[in-house]
Structure formats: C-alpha cells, structure tokens
Amino acid sequence: MPIRKFSFLFFIFSILAGIIGAVVGEWLLSSYYGVWPNILLMGVYFGQLALITGLFCLLAEIISPVINGKSWRLEYSGQSWKVLVPATLVMLFIAGLVFQFLYSINFSKIQSPDDLVMVVDISDSMNESDPKKESLQAAKELISTMKATHRAAIISFNDEAFITKEMFPIGDGKEKTDAIEKIDQLKATGQTDIAEALDTAIRHIEDNQQPGRTPMVILFSDGYSELNLESVIEPYLGKGIVINTVGMSEIDRSGAQLLKQIAAGTGGSFHNVNNASELSKVFEKIYLENQDRLLVTERHGVFADSTYLAVLRVILLTLVGGLFGLMLGMIFDNRYLAKSYVITGLLSGILAGLVLEIGQQGGVSPLTYRFIAAVLLTAFTGLGTMVIPIKEKYSGPMTATGRPAFSTRSYANKDTVKKSF
Numbered sequence: 001m002p003i004r005k006f007s008f009l010f011f012i013f014s015i016l017a018g019i020i021g022a023v024v025g026e027w028l029l030s031s032y033y034g035v036w037p038n039i040l041l042m043g044v045y046f047g048q049l050a051l052i053t054g055l056f057c058l059l060a061e062i063i064s065p066v067i068n069g070k071s072w073r074l075e076y077s078g079q080s081w082k083v084l085v086p087a088t089l090v091m092l093f094i095a096g097l098v099f100q101f102l103y104s105i106n107f108s109k110i111q112s113p114d115d116l117v118m119v120v121d122i123s124d125s126m127n128e129s130d131p132k133k134e135s136l137q138a139a140k141e142l143i144s145t146m147k148a149t150h151r152a153a154i155i156s157f158n159d160e161a162f163i164t165k166e167m168f169p170i171g172d173g174k175e176k177t178d179a180i181e182k183i184d185q186l187k188a189t190g191q192t193d194i195a196e197a198l199d200t201a202i203r204h205i206e207d208n209q210q211p212g213r214t215p216m217v218i219l220f221s222d223g224y225s226e227l228n229l230e231s232v233i234e235p236y237l238g239k240g241i242v243i244n245t246v247g248m249s250e251i252d253r254s255g256a257q258l259l260k261q262i263a264a265g266t267g268g269s270f271h272n273v274n275n276a277s278e279l280s281k282v283f284e285k286i287y288l289e290n291q292d293r294l295l296v297t298e299r300h301g302v303f304a305d306s307t308y309l310a311v312l313r314v315i316l317l318t319l320v321g322g323l324f325g326l327m328l329g330m331i332f333d334n335r336y337l338a339k340s341y342v343i344t345g346l347l348s349g350i351l352a353g354l355v356l357e358i359g360q361q362g363g364v365s366p367l368t369y370r371f372i373a374a375v376l377l378t379a380f381t382g383l384g385t386m387v388i389p390i391k392e393k394y395s396g397p398m399t400a401t402g403r404p405a406f407s408t409r410s411y412a413n414k415d416t417v418k419k420s421f
Contacts, residue, residue: 002389018375021049047093113216158190161200224255314353321349340384
C-alpha cells in the first residue's frame with residue numbers, strides 16, 4: 001500500500017545542500033563568467049549543485065534511514081556511493097551544457113548590440129574618486145577584448161562633451177591603437193554635465209548608424225547633474241537604444257540614483273561600484289551580458305523583456321528539476337522513490353524558473369532569487385516521498401535469495417519479502 005514518508009534530517013540536509021550549492025554557484029559566476037564558455041559554466045554550476053545535493057541526501061539516509069530503511073543502509077548503501085558522481089555531477093553537468101546551449105540560441109529577430117559607445121566622465125572630481133584613472137583603463141581593456149566584428153566610440157565629458165574617438169571597427173588594429181592612445185591623453189577637469197554627454201552620444205550614433213547594426217551605450221560618472229530625464233532619454237527610447245550605467249554611490253549618492261533612473265528608463269542595467277578598481281570588471285560584465293545570457297542570471301538590454309526566453313527558461317529549469325528527482329532515485333536505486341522525486345522535481349523546477357523570472361522583473365537582488373531557486377531545486381525535490389506516496393510492497397519476480405530479480409528495489413520492504421518465503 002502506498003504510504004507517505006518524511007525524514008526531518010533528509011529535509012534539513014537538502015536545504016543545507018541548496019545553500020552551500022548556491023554559495024559555490026555564486027563564486028563560479030563571479031569568478032569565471034566571461035572566462036569560461038557559458039555552456040561550460042552552466043554545466044559546472046548545475047553539476048556541483050547536484051553533487052552536493054546527492055551527497056547530503058545520501059549522508060542523511062545513512063545517518064537516519066527513514067526513507068529507505070535499515071536494510072538498505074546495511075547492504076546497499078555501498079552501491080549508492082558508487083553511482084553518486086555519475087548520477088549527480090556527470091548527469092547534471094551534461095544537462096547544464098545542453099540547456100545553456102538551447103537557451104543561448106537566438107530564434108527571434110532580436111539582435112545583440114554590436115556598436116558600443118562608451119561615455120566616460122572626466123570632470124575634476126575624478127581626480128579624487130579615480131586618481132589612478134581606472135575608468136580610462138577599463139575603457140581601454142574593454143576595447144581590447146571586444147569582438148572584431150563590433151564597433152566602438154569614446155565620448156568623454158565634463159561640463160562639455162567631446163568625441164574622443166569616432167566610431168571605428170574593432171577589427172582595425174590601427175584604429176584600435178589610436179583609440180587607446182587618445183584615451184591615455186584625457187585629463188580630468190571641469191564640472192559634470194550628463195545631459196550634454198548623452199545628447200552628444202545619440203547624435204554620434206545617428207551620424208554613424210549602419211543598417212542591421214544595433215548600438216548600445218555604457219555611461220560612467222561619479223557625480224550628479226541637473227537634467228530633464230524624459231527629454232534626455234526620449235531619443236534613445238525612440239530608437240530602442242539601451243543605456244547601461246555605472247555609478248559610485250559612495251562618492252555621490254544622488255548621482256548614482258540619477259544613473260539608475262537613466263538605465264531603468266531605457267531598459268539598461270545599473271551597476272554601483274565602491275572603488276574605481278572594480279570598473280574594468282564591471283565594464284566587461286555589461287558588455288558580456290548584452291551579448292548573451294546565462295540560464296540563471298538576469299537578461300539585459302534587448303533580451304530583457306523577451307517572452308520567448310522567459311518561457312524557455314521556465315521549461316529548461318523544469319527539466320533540471322526533473323533530473324534532480326531522477327538522480328535521487330538513481331542514488332537509492334529505487335524506481336518508486338524515483339517516481340516520487342521526479343514529480344516533485346518537475347514542480348520544483350517550475351517554481352525555480354518562475355522565481356528567476358519574477359525576480360528579474362521585480363527588482364530583487366539576483367543573489368537572493370538565485371539562492372531561493374537553488375533551495376527549491378534541492379529541498380522541495382527532496383519532499384517527494386511526503387508529497388507523492390510510494391509503494392512499499394514489491395510484487396515482481398524474485399531471485400532464489402528472496403531479492404527482486406532486477407536492480408530497482410524497494411528496500412524498506414526487503415525484510416517483509418524474505419519472511420514471506
């Protein structure tokens with residue numbers, strides 16, 4: 001007769017697994033995004049989360065075998081250790097590779113930006129907030145790492161705006177060298193006029209627009225200036241151009257708030273840095289995020305409001321949840337457990353996908369909603385035997401020793417089976 005089972009230790013361990021896996025995942029994203037290929041990064045992300053989950057659930061059952069019974073711990077737990085890595089790390093690593101590949105394919109007409117305009121603050125306040133000229137170094141490094149098929153332009157500004165380097169193809173070595181040399185010549189002086197900088201940037205974009213190319217802006221400033229927000233961003237909205245902004249709230253909180261509003265008004269992202277030394281990494285992050293997307297991170301720019309990608313992510317996370325359930329059934333070599341865990345795994349995957357999507361739209365910290373999604377995948381999936389009743393009695397063919405004739409066993413009923421023969 002099907003019964004429901006609940007192990008408090010199993011549940012607590014599955015929550016801990018989700019938390020630890022989420023921490024490791026955040027470290028992977030912060031350390032290797034842009035360094036590893038996206039499909040490899042997502043493979044490792046889900047692989048390690050699955051391995052930690054499988055390990056903790058296995059330990060919980062060895063300590064207190066509520067779900068599988070004492071017979072399993074005495075005779076079959078050794079087999080569970082053998083299949084732990086293949087059923088968790090390997091299977092979810094492969095799934096992560098495949099699902100990230102599917103998520104990165106662009107079936108829509110949306111085109112990622114291939115023209116980048118960097119608008120960099122060179123007002124006098126930068127001498128104090130950025131004495132080592134880290135912002136200029138960040139601009140140079142980004143130019144050096146951009147795709148050869150892309151184009152870039154540099155706008156510098158204080159109380160005026162200057163076209164430091166007109167739009168040029170990244171693939172042209174001489175033009176790239178010239179851009180870097182011109183950035184090196186910039187000096188910080190004067191006041192801050194963000195409106196003038198953005199007006200100059202949009203005019204330069206219009207003068208250099210080519211059919212089939214999509215422009216994007218990265219604006220960095222450490223200060224604040226008075227402007228009419230609606231009139232400043234109107235030309236960008238009319239052309240569907242995203243403005244991504246970087247501010248330093250530790251230097252000027254009102255300026256950072258203004259930059260946040262500019263980004264939000266055009267569908268861009270806002271990044272706050274505490275120290276100018278962070279700028280190189282932030283510039284690169286903005287560029288990468290607008291070129292592609294990861295299965296567990298925010299979508300930015302032209303991809304932010306894609307209904308197709310939102311639905312696809314929920315579907316792929318649902319499949320990830322189902323695989324988390326399947327792996328638990330494989331670890332415990334029990335088809336009845338696998339059925340229960342797969343069902344709750346699919347449900348947890350749907351919830352995790354919705355959390356990622358709602359979190360992106362609701363302005364919640366990405367760190368927060370990724371943690372919630374990870375715990376849902378591990379903890380809710382592990383509630384399978386409580387949500388979905390499992391069969392206790394095995395009624396299939398038996399061996400001469402009283403064991404099932406195939407490997408998928410119901411361990412909790414093993415002693416009962418032997419007594420009946």
